[in-house]
Amino acid sequence: MKNFNYLLVLTFIMINFAGFSQEKSTGKNDLYFSVGEEVDMQNILSDYQMQERYENLNVGDTLSVTFKADVASVCKKKGCWMNVALEDGREVMVRFKDYAFFVPKDIENKEVIMEGKAYVIEMSVEDQRHYAEDAGKTEVEVKAITEPSITLSFLADGVKIKK
Numbered sequence: 001m002k003n004f005n006y007l008l009v010l011t012f013i014m015i016n017f018a019g020f021s022q023e024k025s026t027g028k029n030d031l032y033f034s035v036g037e038e039v040d041m042q043n044i045l046s047d048y049q050m051q052e053r054y055e056n057l058n059v060g061d062t063l064s065v066t067f068k069a070d071v072a073s074v075c076k077k078k079g080c081w082m083n084v085a086l087e088d089g090r091e092v093m094v095r096f097k098d099y100a101f102f103v104p105k106d107i108e109n110k111e112v113i114m115e116g117k118a119y120v121i122e123m124s125v126e127d128q129r130h131y132a133e134d135a136g137k138t139e140v141e142v143k144a145i146t147e148p149s150i151t152l153s154f155l156a157d158g159v160k161i162k163k
Contacts, residue, residue, distance in 0.1 A: 032113065036101040036158035039115040044068050048087040050118070054152050057120045066115040071107050075134045079105045084112060084154075092118075092152045093131070096159075107161055116156040123151040 045053070045067040053063055069084035072091050079102035083091040094114060096102065103112075125145055132142045 032160035032162055034160050039113055039158045039160045051086040051088055059120050062117045062119045065118050068113045071110050073135050074105050076136045077134050079103045092154050094154045094156055097155055097157045111162040113160040114156045115158050119153050121151050121153050122148050124148050
């Protein structure tokens with residue numbers, strides 16, 4: 001009878017521990033699905049904080065960072081790039097490390113968390129027109145691009161997309 005009581009207590013403890021473990025595992029990560037490498041969910045900057053970081057970057061500078069923003073647009077052909085919005089309305093052109101993964105083409109206005117490198121480039125007219133075509137812009141809008149532009153850019157190692 002003593003052994004039965006010990007077994008009963010041990011079973012009760014194990015059931016409670018298993019329930020506690022399940023509760024702990026359901027959290028922030030369950031709200032997102034991932035593409036690319038796993039994103040560290042620590043030290044995530046907001047779109048406003050990231051906007052401040054970009055203010056201090058010059059062409060050629062890079063900064064390793066993780067930040068959260070809303071998707072403004074996505075490549076309509078493959079999902080091979082996306083633009084995310086900063087707090088002030090500017091957009092960051094996000095591409096994916098080694099062209100190794102893409103994002104779904106229907107994630108506009110969804111929240112994403114990205115880990116990778118932030119940088120600033122001068123984008124050529126040809127490249128701007130290419131991305132405008134990928135975004136589904138009209139021929140008139142594409143031809144209206146006539147000068148290189150300074151572009152806030154990000155090379156993502158991994159992306160978490162809110163479900």
